[in-house]
Amino acid sequence: MKFATRLQQAIAAKGTPAVVGIDPVLDKLPAALQPAERTLGAAVAAIETFCRDVIEAVAPHVPAVKINAGFFEALYAEGLAAYYRLVGHAHEHGLLVIGDIKRGDIGSTAQLYACGHLTTPAFDDVPAEHIPDAATLAGYLGENAVRPFIEAARATGRGMFVLVRPSDPGADEVHEFGGTTPFYRHMAALVDRWGNAPDLLDDAGLSCVGAVVAAKDAASNAELRAALPRTPFLIPGYGAQGKTAEDCRPLFRADGSGAIINASRSVIYAFSKPAHAERFGDDWRGAVAAAAADFARDVAPLGRPS
Numbered sequence: 336m337k338f339a340t341r342l343q344q345a346i347a348a349k350g351t352p353a354v355v356g357i358d359p360v361l362d363k364l365p366a367a368l369q370p371a372e373r374t375l376g377a378a379v380a381a382i383e384t385f386c387r388d389v390i391e392a393v394a395p396h397v398p399a400v401k402i403n404a405g406f407f408e409a410l411y412a413e414g415l416a417a418y419y420r421l422v423g424h425a426h427e428h429g430l431l432v433i434g435d436i437k438r439g440d441i442g443s444t445a446q447l448y449a450c451g452h453l454t455t456p457a458f459d460d461v462p463a464e465h466i467p468d469a470a471t472l473a474g475y476l477g478e479n480a481v482r483p484f485i486e487a488a489r490a491t492g493r494g495m496f497v498l499v500r501p502s503d504p505g506a507d508e509v510h511e512f513g514g515t516t517p518f519y520r521h522m523a524a525l526v527d528r529w530g531n532a533p534d535l536l537d538d539a540g541l542s543c544v545g546a547v548v549a550a551k552d553a554a555s556n557a558e559l560r561a562a563l564p565r566t567p568f569l570i571p572g573y574g575a576q577g578k579t580a581e582d583c584r585p586l587f588r589a590d591g592s593g594a595i596i597n598a599s600r601s602v603i604y605a606f607s608k609p610a611h612a613e614r615f616g617d618d619w620r621g622a623v624a625a626a627a628a629d630f631a632r633d634v635a636p637l638g639r640p641s
Contacts, residue, residue: 336492337492337494337535337536337537337543338468338469338488338492338493338494338543339494339536339537339539339541339542339543339545339567340537340538340539340541341431341468341492342398342399342431342468342469342494342567342595343539343541343592345398345399345430345431346398346592346595346638347638348398349396349397349398349631350631350635350638351396351397351398351631351632351634351635351638352398352587352591352594352595352596352634352635352637352638353396353397353398353399353595353596353598353627353630353631353634353635354397354398354399354400354401354433354569354595354596354597354598355389355393355397355399355400355401355597355598355599355602355603355627355630356400356401356402356403356435356571356597356598356599356600356602356603357386357389357390357400357401357402357403357406357421357599357603358403358406358599358600358603359382359385359386359406359603360406361378361381361382363604363607364381364382364385365385365606365619367617367619368381368384368385369381375410375411375413376413378410379410379413379414379417382406382407382410382414382417383417383420383421386402386417386421386424387421387424388620388623389603389620389623390421390424390425390428390430391428391620392620392621392623392624392627393602393623393624393627394425394428394429394430395624396624396627396628396630396631397430397627397630397631398430398431398595399430399431399432399433399468399595400425400430400431400432400433401432401433401434401435401471401569401597401599402418402421402422402425402432402433402434402435402467403435403599404418404434404435404436404452405435405437419465419466420465422434422464422465422466422467423462423464423465426464427464431468431469432467432468432469433467433468433469433470433471433496433569434452434453434467434469434470434471435470435471436448436452436470436471436472437471437472437473437498438452438470438472438473439472439473439474439475439476439480439481440476440480441476441477441479441480442479445479445480445481445482445483445484446483448483448484449483449484449486449487450487452466452467452470453466453467453469453470453484453487453488453491453493453495454466454487454490454491455490455491466493467493468493468494469488469493469494469495469496469545470484470493470495470496471495471496471497471498471547471569472484472495472496472497472498473497473498474497474498474522474525474526474529475498477525478525478529481495481497481529481544482529485529485530485535485543485544488535488543488544489534489535489543492543493543494543494544494545494567495543495544495545496545496546496547496567496568496569497522497526497529497544497545497546497547498522498546498547499519499522499523499526499546499547499548499559499563500519500522500523500547500548500549500551500559501547501549501571502549502550502571502572502576502578510522519559520558520559520562522546523546523559523562523563524562526544526545526546526563526566527562527563527565527566529544530542530543530544530545530565530566531565536565539592540564540565541565541566541567541592541593542565542566542567544566545566545567545568545569546563546566546567546568546569547568547569547570547571548563548568548569548570548586549570549571549572549578550570550572550573550578550582550583550585550586553582553585556582556583556585556586557585559586560585560586560587560588560593564588566593567593567594567595568586568587568593568594568595569594569595569597570583570586570594570595570596570597571597573596573597573598573601573630573634574598574599574600574601574602574630575598575599575600575601580596580633580634580636580637583596583634583637584637584641587637587638587641589640589641590640590641591637591638591639591640591641592638594637596634596637598630601626601630602623602626602627602630603623605622605623605625605626606619606622606623608622611625611626
C-alpha cells in the first residue's frame with residue numbers, strides 16, 4: 336500500500352490530521368526524569384523514557400509522530416540507537432512515523448542515507464519496524480539528492496517530505512529570494528515533477544513525494560496548494576510558533592485530504608505550562624495527553640471536506 340493511502344487511512348481512523356513532533360531536550364524533561372548524574376548513559380535513558388511515555392500518551396489521539404533525529408544524534412551512538420528503538424515503539428502503538436532527518440546529498444551518499452532511513456533493512460537482526468514510514472529531505476542539490484529516496488518509497492510503500500517552505504522566519508532569506516518567482520515556488524515545481532510518475536500516485540492521486548510547507552499568508556498558501564495538487568503536505572508552525580488551524584486551512588485539498596499538521600513543543604512540554612501544571616500537578620503524562628487531545632480536536636475539522 337502506498338504511503339499517501341496509509342497516511343489518509345491513519346488520519347481517518349483517528350479523525351484528525353495531526354502529528355506530534357518529538358524533539359527531546361534533556362534540560363526540559365520533567366523533574367522526575369532528570370538524571371542524578373551527568374553521564375551520556377543516564378541522559379539517553381532519561382530521554383528515551385520520556386519519549387516512550389510521550390508516544391504512549393499521544394497515541395490514542397493522533398495518527399502519527401515525527402521524531403527529530405538531530406536531538407538524538409547529539410547523544411552520539413547511544414542516542415541514535417534510541418532513535419531507532421523509539422521508531423519501533425511508535426509502530427508498536429499503531430502510529431505512523433516520520434523520521435525528521437532533513438538529509439540532502441547526491442550520488443552514493445544519498446543512496447546510503449536512503450538505506451539508513453527509508454529502505455527495508457538488509458540485515459536479519461534489524462527489525463523493519465525500526466525504519467520510519469517517511470522522512471524529511473532537503474532537495475537543494477537537485478533530483479539526485481532525492482531520487483534514491485523515491486526509489487526506496489516506490490519499492491516499500493514509504494514516503495518523504497521535501498522542504499519547500501519551512502516555518503522558521505530566518506529561512507525566508509533563502510525561500511523568499513527571487514522577486515516575482517521566489518525560491519519556494521521553484522522548489523514546489525520540482526517536487527511536483529519528481530512525484531508525478533503514475534506509479535508513485537495512490538488511487539486518490541496523492542504522491543509518495545510530499546512537501547514541508549509552512550502556513551504563511553492565505554494567498555500564498557492557496558497558491559502552493561494549487562501548484563501541488565498531488566503532493567501531501569507536512570505543515571509546521573502550529574502551536575508554539577504561532578500558527579492556528581485556520582491559518583493552515585488553505586493548505587488542504589478541498590476534500591480535506593493531502594495534509595497533516597505538526598505540533599511539537601506545545602504538546603510534549605505541556606506539563607511546563609502553568610494551566611496544565613495546576614490541573615495535573617506531577618502527572619506530566621496526563622498534561623501531554625490532554626494537550627495532544629486538544630491539538631487533535633482543534634485541527635480535526637480541516638481533515639473533512641470543505
